[in-house]
Amino acid sequence: xxxxxxxxxxxxxxxxxxxxxxxxxxxxxxxxxxxxxxxxxxxxxxxxxxxxxxxxxxxxxxxxxxxxxxxxxxxxxxxxxxxxxxxxxxxxxxxxxxxxxxxxxxxxxxxxxxxxxxxxxxxxxxxxxxxxxxxxxxxxxxxxxxxxxxxxxxxxxxxxxxxxxxxxxxxxxxxxxxxxxxxxxxxxxxxxxxxxxxxxxxxxxxxxxxxxxxxxxxxxxxxxxxxxxxxxxxxxxxxxxxxxxxxxxxxxxxxxxxxxxxxxxxxxxxxxxxxxxxxxxxxxxxxxxxxxxxxxxxxxxxxxx
Amino acid sequence: xxxxxxxxxxxxxxxxxxxxxxxxxxxxxxxxxxxxxxxxxxxxxxxxxxxxxxxxxxxxxxxxxxxxxxxxxxxxxxxxxxxxxxxxxxxxxxxxxxxxxxxxxxxxxxxxxxxxxxxxxxxxxxxxxxxxxxxxxxxxxxxxxxxxxxxxxxxxxxxxxxxxxxxxxxxxxxxxxxxxxxxxxxxxxxxxxxxxxxxxxxxxxxxxxxxxxxxxxxxxxxxxxxxxxxxxxxxxxxxxxxxxxxxxxxxxxxxxxxxxxxxxx
Numbered sequence: 377x378x379x380x381x382x383x384x385x386x387x388x389x390x391x392x393x394x395x396x397x398x399x400x401x402x403x404x405x406x407x408x409x410x411x412x413x414x415x416x417x418x419x420x421x422x423x424x425x426x427x428x429x430x431x432x433x434x435x436x437x438x439x440x441x442x443x444x445x446x447x448x449x450x451x452x453x454x455x456x457x458x459x460x461x462x463x464x465x466x467x468x469x470x471x472x473x474x475x476x477x478x479x480x481x482x483x484x485x486x487x488x489x490x491x492x493x494x495x496x497x498x499x500x501x502x503x504x505x506x507x508x509x510x511x512x513x514x515x516x517x518x519x520x521x522x523x524x525x526x527x528x529x530x531x532x533x534x535x536x537x538x539x540x541x542x543x544x545x546x547x548x549x550x551x552x553x554x555x556x557x558x559x560x561x562x563x564x565x566x567x568x569x570x571x572x573x574x575x576x577x578x579x580x581x582x583x584x585x586x587x588x589x590x591x592x593x594x595x596x597x598x599x600x601x602x603x604x605x606x607x608x609x610x611x612x613x614x615x616x617x618x619x620x621x622x623x624x625x626x627x628x629x630x631x632x633x634x635x636x637x638x639x640x641x642x643x644x645x646x647x648x649x650x651x652x653x654x655x656x657x658x659x660x661x662x663x664x665x666x667x668x669x670x671x672x673x674x675x676x677x678x679x680x681x
Numbered sequence: 682x683x684x685x686x687x688x689x690x691x692x693x694x695x696x697x698x699x700x701x702x703x704x705x706x707x708x709x710x711x712x713x714x715x716x717x718x719x720x721x722x723x724x725x726x727x728x729x730x731x732x733x734x735x736x737x738x739x740x741x742x743x744x745x746x747x748x749x750x751x752x753x754x755x756x757x758x759x760x761x762x763x764x765x766x767x768x769x770x771x772x773x774x775x776x777x778x779x780x781x782x783x784x785x786x787x788x789x790x791x792x793x794x795x796x797x798x799x800x801x802x803x804x805x806x807x808x809x810x811x812x813x814x815x816x817x818x819x820x821x822x823x824x825x826x827x828x829x830x831x832x833x834x835x836x837x838x839x840x841x842x843x844x845x846x847x848x849x850x851x852x853x854x855x856x857x858x859x860x861x862x863x864x865x866x867x868x869x870x871x872x873x874x875x876x877x878x879x880x881x882x883x884x885x886x887x888x889x890x891x892x893x894x895x896x897x898x899x900x901x902x903x904x905x906x907x908x909x910x911x912x913x914x915x916x917x918x919x920x921x922x923x924x925x926x927x928x929x930x931x932x933x934x935x936x937x938x939x940x941x942x943x944x945x946x
Contacts, residue, residue, distance in 0.1 A: 473844045495842040506710045506835055507889040516832045517843055554839075561843065579721065 381439040428565045428597045429474055435482030436473055438570040443469050445621050447483070451565065456591055458608045461618035462640055467601045468498055470618065471569050491565055494558030498516045498569035502548055504543040510553050511538050517557040525636045532586065559590065569601045585612045605632060690921065691911055693812050694868055698881070700902030701818040703896040704861050707854065707879035707946045710834045714879050715765060716753065719772040720859060721874040723749040724866045725779025728796050732786045739811045743863035749775060750855050756767055794796065799922025800872035811864050822925035826850050831892055869922040880929035881906070884936040902932050
């Protein structure tokens with residue numbers, strides 16, 4: 377593993393260091409750098425060549441206020457990386473700048489050649505002016521035949537929605553359909569910004585189990601944004617705790633015990649997590665309906681390198 | 682046997698209805714009605730330009746609609762004045778400039794009514810070339826960008842993250858819109874052109890379940906309105922452009938009525 381935040385390495389402090397959490401707006405990147413993307417700013421900047429997507433010293437400011445500083449991040453094929461952090465930590469902005477949707481103010485972002493991204497944005501407002509069936513919406517991401525659209529909708533538990541109008545869906549249904557569109561693209565990188573909005577707690581666990589299983593089947597990398605480390609523990613290979621800079625990162629259990637994590641989320645969260653074991657004698661599908669217990673797909677948190 | 686001018690007007694109008702329908706759907710979906718308004722009201726400057734330089738009228742109008750599209754692109758970069766205010770400003774500044782320019786150029790009292798509301802008597806064989814050749818180019822261009830344009834109209838960020846070249850696609854769309862507006866000025870006039878784009882699409886929306894279905898129904902409504910509007914114009918001696926637009930308004934009223942009665946959707 378070549379990434380500096382690679383799995384298996386001991387827990388590392390973020391670029392700005394654990395004690396410098398509040399010193400936002402340091403010399404990293406800053407405003408001197410021109411707005412650039414996919415540009416290697418200075419020769420010493422080295423991106424992980426194996427990474428699907430990689431950022432070095434990424435900085436972002438809006439209206440003169442720094443939002444992100446000195447972010448180094450790599451996502452490797454087959455790896456599930458979860459971004460957690462409090463509200464206003466810049467999680468969505470980081471995701472958007474990695475995707476090229478936001479101009480960056482410093483550092484560099486590199487996306488691997490031929491990278492196919494499947495993306496589920498945090499907020500998805502349906503425009504009722506456009507008549508659109510669910511099947512058509514899914515096929516808009518990549519031309520796909522009927523059978524494939526049906527299969528991918530069935531994968532996310534939305535098989536029955538095929539012929540419905542997009543504007544008639546509930547929030548939870550819409551989330552699943554957007555995920556189906558991302559999967560229909562046969563992505564090499566799946567980017568999900570809070571995919572569990574509108575899904576209840578048990579449905580959320582099911583959702584992450586599904587993402588873990590699909591990752592194992594198809595080998596894509598996953599960048600996941602979550603507000604809650606608790607629920608993503610079992611499926612994440614690596615967790616990055618963000619609060620405008622990388623506070624700490626590592627395997628979920630390590631992050632949960634890190635003092636920076638406790639500072640951000642409170643000591644109760646860390647304590648609760650340390651002893652947390654999910655005991656479930658049944659499962660829930662994405663719509664929340666219970667199903668008989670079954671063996672989980674693949675060893676959770678399997679080590680990958 | 683209808684007069685040749687009426688036959689030309691009918692052919693022109695039917696051709697325009699086919700081209701304007703899918704384009705009008707995107708104008709509705711992308712909420713660009715006032716954008717279209719601004720560039721079509723600027724068309725009068727193009728009329729004056731064509732008269733002054735002895736150009737083809739549609740060519741003169743096309744130069745101006747493209748120029749105004751470029752101007753709006755530049756003005757869209759600032760964020761101090763909201764874009765809709767900007768569109769209103771440009772639309773009326775362009776109308777004022779166009780009326781003045783047209784009156785200066787023609788030397789006598791120009792037939793402003795004809796330019797503002799359309800004139801079926803003015804439709805020449807050259808105009809038929811414009812609608813059938815220019816219209817085919819516009820339609821082909823629109824079909825070639827259909828999927829990415831639809832995708833970015835549904836959700837622009839999602840389309841961009843998936844690799845759609847959103848700026849390039851939007852640029853092509855704006856050029857096609859400028860072309861069709863320039864052609865449409867002849868029959869419905871600078872003030873009613875945008876109505877001919879958005880009304881068939883709006884009337885088709887309640888009846889459609891797919892984007893393409895909406896475009897097809899819009900084309901049918903447009904053709905029906907052209908035929909009925911011209912008939913009304915000939916029999917009642919009403920101005921042709923306004924007659925077409927009034928028929929479209931009637932079609933829209935009928936189509937939207939059930940949704941209004943149901944409250945919602």
